[in-house]
Amino acid sequence: MFCVTVWFCSQEDGLRQILQEMESLYEQNQSDVNEAKSDGRAELIPSIKLRHCCLLRNQRCVAAYLYDRLLRIRALRWEYGSVLPANVRFHMCAEELQWFSQYKKSLASFMRSLGADGLDITQDMKPPKSLYIEVRCLKDHGEFEIDDGTVILLKKNSQHFLPRWKCEQLIRQGVLEHVMS
Amino acid sequence: MFVTDIRKEFYEVVANQRVALLVASDIDALCACKILQSLFHCDQVQYTLVPVTGWQDLGTAFLEHKEQFRYFVLINCGANVDLLEMLQPDDDSVFFICDTHRPVDVVNVYNDSQIKLLIKQDDDLGVPSYDDIFRDEDDEEGGDSGNESDEGSEPSGKRRRFDEGAVERRIERQRAKREWEARRREILFDYEQYEYHGTSAAMMFFELAWVLTKDTKDMLWWAVIGLTDQWVHDKITHMKYVTDIATMQRHVSRHNHRNEDEENSLSIDCMRISFEYDLRLSLYQHWSLYESICNSSYTSCNFKLWTLNGQKKLQEFLADMGLPLKQVRQKFHSMDMSIKENLREVIEESSNKYGMKDIRIQTFGVHFGYKNRFLANDMVHACAALLESAEKDDGDNFINALDSLSRSNLDRLHSGIDLAKRKLIAVQQTVASCICTNLILSQGPFLYCYLMEGTPDVKLFSKPMALTLLCKYLLRAFVHSTRNKRCKLLPLIMAAPRDVEKGTVIVVGIPPESETSDKKNFFGRAFEKAAESTSSRTLHDHFDTSIIELKTEDRSKFLDALITLLS
Numbered sequence: 001m002f003c004v005t006v007w008f009c010s011q012e013d014g015l016r017q018i019l020q021e022m023e024s025l026y027e028q029n030q031s032d033v034n035e036a037k038s039d040g041r042a043e044l045i046p047s048i049k050l051r052h053c054c055l056l057r058n059q060r061c062v063a064a065y066l067y068d069r070l071l072r073i074r075a076l077r078w079e080y081g082s083v084l085p086a087n088v089r090f091h092m093c094a095e096e097l098q099w100f101s102q103y104k105k106s107l108a109s110f111m112r113s114l115g116a117d118g119l120d121i122t123q124d125m126k127p128p129k130s131l132y133i134e135v136r137c138l139k140d141h142g143e144f145e146i147d148d149g150t151v152i153l154l155k156k157n158s159q160h161f162l163p164r165w166k167c168e169q170l171i172r173q174g175v176l177e178h179v180m181s
Numbered sequence: 182m183f184v185t186d187i188r189k190e191f192y193e194v195v196a197n198q199r200v201a202l203l204v205a206s207d208i209d210a211l212c213a214c215k216i217l218q219s220l221f222h223c224d225q226v227q228y229t230l231v232p233v234t235g236w237q238d239l240g241t242a243f244l245e246h247k248e249q250f251r252y253f254v255l256i257n258c259g260a261n262v263d264l265l266e267m268l269q270p271d272d273d274s275v276f277f278i279c280d281t282h283r284p285v286d287v288v289n290v291y292n293d294s295q296i297k298l299l300i301k302q303d304d305d306l307g308v309p310s311y312d313d314i315f316r317d318e319d320d321e322e323g324g325d326s327g328n329e330s331d332e333g334s335e336p337s338g339k340r341r342r343f344d345e346g347a348v349e350r351r352i353e354r355q356r357a358k359r360e361w362e363a364r365r366r367e368i369l370f371d372y373e374q375y376e377y378h379g380t381s382a383a384m385m386f387f388e389l390a391w392v393l394t395k396d397t398k399d400m401l402w403w404a405v406i407g408l409t410d411q412w413v414h415d416k417i418t419h420m421k422y423v424t425d426i427a428t429m430q431r432h433v434s435r436h437n438h439r440n441e442d443e444e445n446s447l448s449i450d451c452m453r454i455s456f457e458y459d460l461r462l463s464l465y466q467h468w469s470l471y472e473s474i475c476n477s478s479y480t481s482c483n484f485k486l487w488t489l490n491g492q493k494k495l496q497e498f499l500a501d502m503g504l505p506l507k508q509v510r511q512k513f514h515s516m517d518m519s520i521k522e523n524l525r526e527v528i529e530e531s532s533n534k535y536g537m538k539d540i541r542i543q544t545f546g547v548h549f550g551y552k553n554r555f556l557a558n559d560m561v562h563a564c565a566a567l568l569e570s571a572e573k574d575d576g577d578n579f580i581n582a583l584d585s586l587s588r589s590n591l592d593r594l595h596s597g598i599d600l601a602k603r604k605l606i607a608v609q610q611t612v613a614s615c616i617c618t619n620l621i622l623s624q625g626p627f628l629y630c631y632l633m634e635g636t637p638d639v640k641l642f643s644k645p646m647a648l649t650l651l652c653k654y655l656l657r658a659f660v661h662s663t664r665n666k667r668c669k670l671l672p673l674i675m676a677a678p679r680d681v682e683k684g685t686v687i688v689v690g691i692p693p694e695s696e697t698s699d700k701k702n703f704f705g706r707a708f709e710k711a712a713e714s715t716s717s718r719t720l721h722d723h724f725d726t727s728i729i730e731l732k733t734e735d736r737s738k739f740l741d742a743l744i745t746l747l748s
Contacts, residue, residue, distance in 0.1 A: 157576030
């Protein structure tokens with residue numbers, strides 16, 4: 001979680017600086033091109049070309065950065081489920097949130113179309129070895145209800161033998177730990 | 182009530198239910214827990230495991246889980262107290278108790294509905310018969326009132342005679358009742374006076390696994406460790422240990438014979454358990470031979486290694502065996518093969534000359550992979566050190582100790598072995614200093630020793646198992662070092678600071694040391710009575726009633742009360 005917040009801090013300042021730089025480069029190029037055309041100063045052309053290359057490079061970098069963010073946001077859906085924790089949402093801009101909700105919608109409609117009732121493909125990311133797993137509680141989590149209605153008290157250092165599918169979410173959140181013996 | 186068919190009355194009952202496991206903090210309980218957990222994994226029985234360290238913990242755990250669970254399995258706790266009165270459960274809660282603590286409370290034995298004891302009805306239980314302790318009050322009352330109602334219809338002439346008859350009968354009945362109650366008190370007193378231990382819980386669950394034919398070598402190894410724990414911590418007599426070893430030996434040979442017919446021999450990574458007639462030197466294969474001899478209670482007490490004379494005798498002993506000091510002081514693995522080959526026989530021969538006839542003891546060892554050999558003894562020491570490590574809190578300790586029993590957590594086991602080495606060295610040094618500074622005082626009916634707060638490693642001894650171990654070694658050393666014949670037969674009480682902030686000490690009492698000791702401990706009742714009579718602030722929280730916590734200020738009056746009680 002810590003690493004998520006570190007890289008996800010929207011590099012707004014950085015982006016703004018890049019955009020400003022691109023703007024100033026473009027303006028300089030613009031004036032140089034006009035000068036070159038009107039005054040016929042051919043020696044300005046290499047500097048125009050250089051600035052143009054810089055502009056293209058900046059564009060590539062910014063695009064790559066934004067695309068990488070989108071890929072990570074997509075991975076968040078698989079890791080955290082459809083509701084993102086507040087501190088992650090804080091670092092996303094409005095458009096990214098919109099993209100996330102649209103991705104959620106398309107994933108959900110895809111899952112609904114599988115099989116008769118739909119299939120939740122975000123469960124069981126690795127092929128499960130058994131129906132029930134042994135888990136250890138790492139922190140006090142209070143009461144937890146499982147499918148048949150029974151309630152389990154998750155207290156620190158207690159161990160439980162529970163159905164796999166109920167535990168996965170809590171294991172991802174770090175409340176439970178899978179014990180392999 | 183006692184369960185006769187453990188499969189039908191226990192396992193098949195819980196197989197489709199959710200179970201709460203309440204496990205005490207000792208090695209035998211941990212091993213029993215591991216065996217039961219593997220059985221439950223096999224059959225996908227959902228359970229919740231809660232470690233408990235004392236009666237208060239047990240009560241809290243029960244309250245927290247009683248809404249969600251109907252079946253509770255208590256391992257190494259709960260048999261020696263009236264459980265229903267203590268926990269006040271609902272009528273549909275069922276408790277399966279597998280406990281080595283004896284005597285089993287009579288209410289637990291005679292309750293048919295809610296308490297099921299997973300205990301063998303050995304000969305040595307000695308439970309009083311039902312009629313001696315319980316009696317229906319209704320018959321007598323009915324008889325009396327029937328007579329009285331009859332009286333009214335009789336003519337007045339005969340009434341006085343009948344009155345006298347009725348009054349006489351009533352007096353007779355009351356006298357009989359008082360006699361019966363006196364006898365009942367006596368029987369119960371005799372029954373509950375001494376505290377001792379029965380068959381290991383791990384062995385009981387292994388037997389269950391065997392009956393279900395789901396036993397594996399891992400479970401067998403855990404059962405062996407549970408039994409060895411009882412022997413290391415001096416809970417059972419030597420006779421019982423040898424008998425139980427023979428039982429385990431049958432299982433071990435059965436498992437070993439399973440693979441004899443195969444053409445390919447077992448891979449080196451498979452687990453092999455073998456019967457060993459090995460030396461009584463703690464952790465000697467993971468230490469140097471010299472250190473092990475110095476820090477094992479048997480050799481240290483026989484040589485009296487806290488004296489100069491003792492050190493000299495040890496050097497003679499090593500010279501007698503032809504073991505160069507340089508070899509003996511280095512790690513056991515690095516000793517010359519020529520020395521290691523006949524080491525056990527050589528040591529046995531020399532020990533006989535020095536008066537140590539039982540330097541070898543029957544035990545089991547496990548071997549898996551190229552490097553990993555452990556004796557059951559080693560595992561017990563490592564696990565006990567992890568369970569009572571002063572650096573972490575109880576919950577983490579329980580988890581670490583439980584994990585160290587699995588073969589896949591070797592690093593934890595090795596860290597446990599290191600902690601165990603430090604603990605044994607600390608015990609040895611404390612014993613030496615107590616003997617040399619004459620800290621053990623004879624108080625008349627018992628010996629007494631108090632560990633001051635500034636003693637090195639005193640934090641280690643604020644835990645019950647470590648303190649009990651120290652107590653036993655100290656008594657053995659004292660018996661070897663004193664000339665006073667009467668003092669050799671006395672039991673020992675030891676006190677050590679438990680919590681400096683709260684100002685409490687932990688007090689442990691052990692029975693006298695003798696060859697034929699039956700390990701029966703009367704201090705439980707004695708402590709209770711002494712605390713009552715002096716209204717000392719005590720906490721009888723531990724499952725062993727001979728271990729209590731006491732406020733430091735009340736120490737002297739408590740001791741005085743004990744002296745008067747036991748004289």
